[in-house]
Amino acid sequence: MRMGDGHVKQQDIRWLQRELDKRMKPGVKLLFFAHYPLAEGLDQWFIITELLKKHSTVAAFCGHGHRLQLLNFDGITGIMGRSMVLRGDHVPGYNIVELTSDSLKVYEKIVSKPTEEASIQFALDEPVPITDKTISPLPDYTVNHEYPQITPVHHFTDSASVFTGPLVLGDTLLVYGNSVGTIKALNIPGGKVQWEIQAHEPIFSTPVLASDKIIAADAEFLYAIESSTGDILWKKPMTSPVVATPLVDGDYLYLGIGKEGMYKIRVSDGETIWAYENIDGLIQSRPALKDDHLVFTAWDTHLYCLDSQTGSLRWKWNNGKTAVLLSPGNVVPVIAHGKIFIVAPDRYMTALDLYTGEQLWRTNRHQVRESMGISADGEKVFAKLMNDSIIAVSTLPASFELLWITDAGFGYDHNPCPILADQNYIYTATRNGVIIALNDQQGELSWKHKIGNSTVNFFFEGDSRYLWLTSADGQIVALPRRE
DSSP states (O other), X not given: OOSSOBOOOHHHHXXXXXXXXXXXXXXXXXXXXXXXXXSTTBTTHHHHHHHHHTTXXXXXXXXXXXXXXXXXXXXXXXXXXXXXXXXXXXXXXXXXXXXXXXXXXXXXXXXXXXXXXXXXXXXXXXXXXXXXXXXXXXXXXXXXXXXXXXXXXXXXXXXXXXXXXXXXXXXXXXXXXXTTSEEEEEETTTTEEEEEEEOSSOOOSOOEEETTEEEXXXXXXXXXXXXXXXXXXXXXXXXXXXXXXXXXXXTEEEEEETTTEEEEEETTXXXXXXXXXXXXXXXXXXXXXXXXXXXXXXXXXXXXXXXXXXXXXXXXXXXXXXXXXXXXXXXXXXXXXXXXXEEOTTSOEEXXXXXXXXXXXXXXXXXXXXXXXXXXXSSEEEEEESEEEEEEEESSSSSOOEEEEEEEEEEEOOOOOOOEEOSSEEEEEOTTSEEEEEETTTOOEEEEXXXXXXXXXXXXXXXXXXXXXXXXXXXXXXXXXXX
């Protein structure tokens, strides 16, 4: 969903523990298979290796790296398999794993060539030595000791993974969706479930408040929910899974419906007002609206501008790339002073004229990805770079003007979580659970706090005295906004 790291869902961890406890008997040996290596790049790998080390794990097989090699997964023998076709090599190949009662051998077979000696082999009772292989460092929480004044005001943990952002209603109600298809409302002071709705599929779209109704979606339905009771006021069938978050405008909402298109829906009764369906890719992010110009991105290399009243196309812009994974598909466009600002996986930041679609400037001087936001006064647009830094760019001129750049020391990162700004600070988050606060004016680092080792999904962008956020490992956290 986010073209990022691998994620081990909470329910999968519990499933694995149950299966191991049930099936592992004396004399039984275990082979583990997964696409991702059990190492950094898979957010909760250390939980899995800890479970496996309690049992007779012979080896953990993986792919992802595309070449046959021996690895060390926290003391477990790791074996990475090759891909069918290696880069630059048009001759296909594959791996052969030969398992007997007392040994394991792994061969690399090149099509049309004889099989050579085993590349990896060892006795099951005497695994091949891997102490010379590097293991991934465990998550480091020392940053929290550097800023001890930042501690969670509220901290809830779901039993499943969470991919939505939080919806916070005052100081009393917290609403979110999880990976097993539950829309939950928690009473904030007591931390208890006030109501919940079991939907049909995992929830990716962040619930929003519209005309005193909570709007939420799964892969099959769009729901309007009474906030205090959880009663479903209407339920609208969807023609494609919804992963985008709606944009609310009065009694209407604008919502990307999977690969079907952009829809305008009336909140009071769920009726579709119009649908623009001339797209060729998934709509993943929330649209933006200004002066009846509705702007949204899709995984088809395009940015679209529609007439919000009629749904007709005003103009569309292409980034000049043919690879869909370089599309501006997972960024919320920012609009200020008659300009649209976007960042994308092609590493370019771009400014377009809101009314004509004319490209005003485009630069890859700073290696952006998909995380950006706008200042409270609309004078600055912020973007997180892929290594350590955050930039502020003026929204006023028709050319790129860098206001400041700050090395925030977060290392390599590609988390698309939008940047949030208030009157004094901006907030960004990383793929490994670190939240960073900078001063809006000069970009000075204010504080950092690490809540876990999974991707931070979204900040709550509404009115709240706290900084609310969710992470993929099921955490919903409120932090103080100030030091």
